Amino acid sequence: MNDENTRDLLRTLDLHPVSESAGPEAERFSGPSQYKPDGRVFGGQVLAQCIVAATRTVDPGRFIHSMHGYFLRAGDVAESIDFGVDRLRDGGSFSARRVQAYQKGKPIMSMIASFQLDQPGYEHAAPMPDDVPDPEDLPDIAELLGRVNLPHVTDWVLKRPFDYRPVEAPLYGRPAPERSSLQRIWFRGQGQLPGDRGLHAAILAYASDFSLLEPTLRKAGLTWLTPGLRMASIDHAMWFHRPVRADEWMLYVQESPSAENGRGLGLGRIYQRDGALLATVGQQGVVRIPEV
Template identity: 50%
Template sequence: MTTEPDPTATVLDILRLEDDPATPDLFTGRSLPQPRGRVFGGQVLAQALLAAGRTVPDSRLPHSLHGYFLRAGDVREPIAFAVERLRDGRSFSARRTHALQGGEAILSMIASFQEDQPGLDYADAMPTGIPGPDEVRSAHDLLSGIDHPVAKFWTQEAAFDVRHVGGAIYLDPPVEPVGQQAVWFRSRGPVPDDQLLHRALLAYACDQVMLEPILRRAGRSWRTQGLSIASLDHAMWWHRDVRVDDWLLYVQSTPSAQGGRGLGAARVFTQDGTLVASVAQEGMVRFPD
């Protein structure tokens, strides 16, 4: 009897970076195979954050990052992560990470880390009336019968169970062209009790759907002929501890699109309604004339 590989375990293995014994603060990572041969942006973002996290005390966790996707990466080539120690204060540490292939940057990211400290504590409430994850069809349900590399990736290799409230736009355009959506996410396998890793995996997962509200607002699907779409930059703020192996709700919107670019925004809630993160991403989104 053969056992199917756990896609979450595969991602966890890819996120294990190797130290360079000859060069401090330099790490090397590998990439997951992708249908188009390009490095997944969420993967390199998560790896860059983990590299930065290796250079700060364990007591300091990331509370924000700002990254720019500069070039497409090649999944066949290793990625070097060079970390620059910008500042270590009494409460905060700042790090810049460049992800490099062939001596050129494919991602540049700055992240800030903070000691756990008391202070003002409030948050927006999760919207009401949203069906729970058990009431929503998964990507596996929608795509498992389709013989296509992208469909096979989402059903067999994707590390997260993704469930769109009100229907996905993988195959068909939305019923109404609105710029909002809600999506449930959870890793398909367990994740070790490491808060830095969970926060990095949240960054990994976010990149999968951050630009979808733009497609919805335009009345398009991922199958639109001639669609050209790519992440340009990514900003993220972690407000509280998070576990990606528990259900998380992404409440998404798109405030603007212009010049072949669109902005996606999201708030991330736990199933009990706790706001754990906020995210923004701008992407290139072009349709055929």
């Protein structure tokens, strides 16, 4: 457990207001970027920061239930990020916000998020798979990557502020033995996190971006080391079904229903350990290799 990784994440999400007003219906915030070896800002970081910025402008009794975002440009880890929040609507039960993330005066991400008061209603949920090993019975990612001599990979993966235990073998070495897109991962935040519900939702969004395109590689018999492979996220959508504790074990069940035109689609469901469905996630990204 590396508490410094967790402290770095919390510092990154602690946005500060910008004094200049962005207009009568808008507010502005700024935040740092985390280091990443390739110099590009991690998409999950910007997702989480956008959620934090939007949450700061909403009544404390309303909580995020959905977000839809587009990654417009690669971010630069050497630069801070500015966030402009537009108050689109505050209704009787729902609030809508648009968040634009900027670097060097250009948007790098655009998101719309919706918040709602907790209300009673009919419930059902897709069940959690019952054939998954417990996280305590699986090696963590540090142990698995200890066998891979790729410092630029391990430097980034091992600095993630999460205990991360894949059920299927990760694709940093050989391709998957079977061309199935199904992938399951146990994960939780390192250490105990503050109790703020909105912060836990933002941290879950951060973690949701780690590996959602990986099932497209698994299905195609590719790995992260396939020569000439180019991958980049295009968009990200997330629905929060129930309150989250991001420092408790969660199971991320992922699959890829389609890949076409140099794009791959990943879908995921995130479960609490007791089987409660916490969130559903979708992401499309560029998936290109030279010979295809």
